[in-house]
Amino acid sequence: MLSEAVRRQLGTIEVLSLPLSMSADPMGILTVYRHHPFPDDEQEVAQFVADAVGAAIVRDHETSEQSTEPWLARSRVHMATGMVVAQLRVPPDDALALIRAYAFAHDQSLEHVARDIVERHIRLDSDAEEGVDP
Numbered sequence: 001m002l003s004e005a006v007r008r009q010l011g012t013i014e015v016l017s018l019p020l021s022m023s024a025d026p027m028g029i030l031t032v033y034r035h036h037p038f039p040d041d042e043q044e045v046a047q048f049v050a051d052a053v054g055a056a057i058v059r060d061h062e063t064s065e066q067s068t069e070p071w072l073a074r075s076r077v078h079m080a081t082g083m084v085v086a087q088l089r090v091p092p093d094d095a096l097a098l099i100r101a102y103a104f105a106h107d108q109s110l111e112h113v114a115r116d117i118v119e120r121h122i123r124l125d126s127d128a129e130e131g132v133d134p
Helices: 002-010 040-063 071-088 092-105 110-118
Strands: 014-021 026-034
Touching: 014 040, 026 040, 071 092, 071 110, 092 110
Parallel strands: none
Antiparallel strands: 014 026
16 A cells, blocks of 8 residues: 555656665665666666765774764664654753763663663653653
């Protein structure tokens, strides 16, 4: 039903999914949509772009001044920040400050607290008890 609804709204589209990788292990997928079929030479260009994005992610991780934590841990912090924004209706900078304060007050790493927020073991809103999954 979904593909039929999409076809009615957008017409026929081609989807090309390419691995983002720097080695044999992909770290993600680049998905490209197009109304016309991809010629072989454009698929090669798309794979080159996917490889460049993969290299940029690795380079960003290696040269990041914001954090020495792995990229996945940083993404968890971003997810937790978004969850606190939704819970408390505060700006993202304030939500991150609250997560950092919680980590400091409980002598835990930022990544540990972020993981617990994402897994819903911790809520920072005043209506929820700590450690209780609503």
